[in-house]
Amino acid sequence: MKKRRLVIRTIILLILGAAVVYSLYSNFAMDNKQKVAVNDTAPDFVLTDMQGNKHRLSDYRGQGVFLNFWGTWCPPCKKEMPYINNEYNQFKDQGVQVLSVDIQESELAVNKFIDRYELDFPVMIDSEKEVMTAYDVDQLPATFLIDKNGKVVKYYTGELTENMVRKFMEKIKP
C-alpha cells in the first residue's frame, strides 16, 4: 500500500516534471536556435558567381571552404574583405576555397564592390535568401569554416582581422 503510493506519486511527479523541463528547454532552445551547428554537415547549395560559374558546395569535398556571408552596406564586411582576399591568395594553392555570398543585392552594386576591392575569389548573390535561410544567418558578416569532409568546424559572426582569417584558413587546410 505504502509502496504503491510512493510509486504512483513518483510517476506523476516525473511526468509533470518532464513536461515542465521540456517546456522550459524548448523555450530556451527557441531563443538560441541555430540551424547549422559545429560538427553538422554544412547544408549543400548551388550559386552562380559573377562570372557565370556554378559553385556547388559538395563539389569542394576534399578542400576546406571559407564560406562568408556579407553585404555591400555592412561596414565590417568592407573592412575584412581585403584580408580575406590576401589570405585567399596565400591559401588557394593549399586546398582552401573562399565562397563569398552576398545577400540579395543588385549585380551592379556587387560588381562595383568587387572592382573597388579587387577581389579574386568567387562572389555570388543569394538573390532569394535561400542559402541565408538554410544557414540561418542573421547578422553580417557571418563566416562558416567547412573542413574537407563537409563538416562545419566553426561559425563566427562579426568582423575578422587578417590574423583571424589566417588562423581560420589554417584550421581547414586539408
Next chain:
Amino acid sequence: MEQVKCECGHVNPHGTVLCEACGKVLDEQEEKKSQLLDMRYEGSARRSQTYNKTIVDKIWNFFSSVKVGVWLIVLTLIASILGTILPQEMYINLPPEVYYEQEYGWFGKMYYQLGFHDLYGSWWYLLLIAMIGVSLVICSLDRVIPLYKALKAQRVTRNEGFLKRQRVFGTTSNFSDHDLKLVKEHLKAKRYQIREENGDLLAEKGRFSRWGPYVNHIGLIIFLFGGMLRFIPGMYVNEDLWVREGETALVPETGEQFYLKNNQFILQTYDKNKDKTFEEAIERAGQVVKNYQSNVELYQKKSESLPGEEPKLEKVKEYKVRVNHPLTFDGYSIFQSSYRSELNSMTFSLTNKQTNQSVGDLTISLVNPKSHYDLGNGYSVEIIEYFPDFEFDKNKEPSTKSRVPNNPAFVFRMISPEKPEGETSFVAIKQTIEPFGENTYKMSFKGIETKNVSGFTVRKDSSLWAIILGGIIFMIGVVQGAYWNHRRIWIQRKNGQVWIAAHTNKNWYGLKQEIEACIENTELNIPVDQLQAEKEEQEGA
C-alpha cells in the same frame, strides 16, 4: 500506516476525520471542537496531510497545499502586472539596451536589467505557470479521490453525533408512519434519489455538482497543455513576410515548400462622392481606407532542389488576401497585415546644361540596375557607383546604409560626342556634385516610380484545438459546480424519535425551503438551522 476501524465496522484510511460509512467523528481533536461539523471533503483523509515520509511525499505535499496554489497564482498575477508597465521587447523597434534607458531613464534601465523586457518569455515566469499546472494536478488528485471514495462508501444509517452536528437538524417525538411515507413521496417528486435501510432514509440529489471544480481543473490543465504544445517545433508559427509586387518569396517555416507571388497590392479608400452616406465622416477624418488587398498566387515546390537553385514550382491557388480573409493552405494562414511603398525606378534625362536640350531619357531600375545605357548618336551613360540607401559614412565617404533603395545615389559617367572620355557626376536626391570641375552635360531628374510591398503575417497554430477543448471543459466544470447543489437529507429513527438532518454544499436557503415543502401537512417539526440559531443567540445576548 494503520487503518482506522469505526465502531460501525467500516475500515477507514488513516487520517480520516469522519467515518466514511456512518459519519462518526474519528478524530479526537475534531470531537472536542465546536458544535457543527466541518463537512469539507466529507471529512475524508486528504492524503497530503497524512503521509510525510520520503522526499517524494514532501514535494507532493508542497504542491497539494491550496495555500501554496493561491500564492503561486498571486505571484503570477503580480508578475503579469509588472510586464504591462512598459512595452515588451517585441513591441519596440530599437535595440532593448538602448530603448528602455532612452525612453524611461533609470527606471527603464532597471526594468531592462531585471529582464522584465521579455517577462512573459522568461524562464521564471514560465516556471511559475508550470508550477500552477503541477499544483492544479496534485491538489485535484489529492482531494477528488478521497472525496469520491467517501461519497461512495456512505451508508444510510448515520452515527448520532454526525446527525446532531449537522447545520440543519431537528427532532420530532410524535409522528406516524403515514407522515414518513408522505415525506418520502414528496422527496421523490423533488427528484431525490432515495435509499432506505432499517427504516432509515437518505435522500440525495445533485452529487455530480461536487465534481464541478475538478472538471474545471481538467479543462485548465488541457488549456495549459495547449500552451505547452506551442513549444513543439512546427506547432506554432507566427512570422512576417514582405513581398514586392511582381516578386516571389519563400514562405517561412514551411520547410522551404511554399512560395508566394505577389501580383498586385490594392489600397482602396472611400470616395466622398460615391459613398454619399459617409460623406460627413470622410470630410472629418480625411482619407478612410476601405480595403487593403494583395492579389497573390501560391506555389508549391515540385521537386527537391538545393538552396540557390531555381526551384520547379507548381501553382496551387490564386487568392485575393484581404484583412480578415487570409489565404489558407496546409494548416497555414497568410494574413494581410501591412504594406509600404518602395522606390522602384528613376528616370533621368541627359541634358546639355547650356541649351537645356535633352539628348535622351533613361530609366534605371533601383532593384537591379544595368551598368550601361546607350542613348544613340554617340551619347551613353554608365553607372560607376550605385548606393541604394546613400549616406556619408564615418570617413566622409559615400556608402550605403542598407540594400533597400530608400535614398538612391549614383556616380554617372556621361559620354557625348563632345566629351568622348566622359564626364563624372554624383547624383543623389536633390543633390548634384561635379567632382572634376564644370560639366557640359547633366543628368536631370525626370521622375520616380514606386512599387508596393505587401506585408503578410504567416500563421499556423496547431494547438488551438487543445485551447478550445480546455476552454469548453473549463466552462462545463463551472456550470456543473455553480448551477447544481449537492443536497442530502437524512430522516432516521433514533431513540423512538425521528431525526431530520440535512447538508448541502451551498444555497442553504434553498435546501431549507425544500425540506419545509416536503414535510408540509405532517406532524414532523421543521428542522432548525443551527448556525443561524447560534448567531441569533449571540446577537440577542
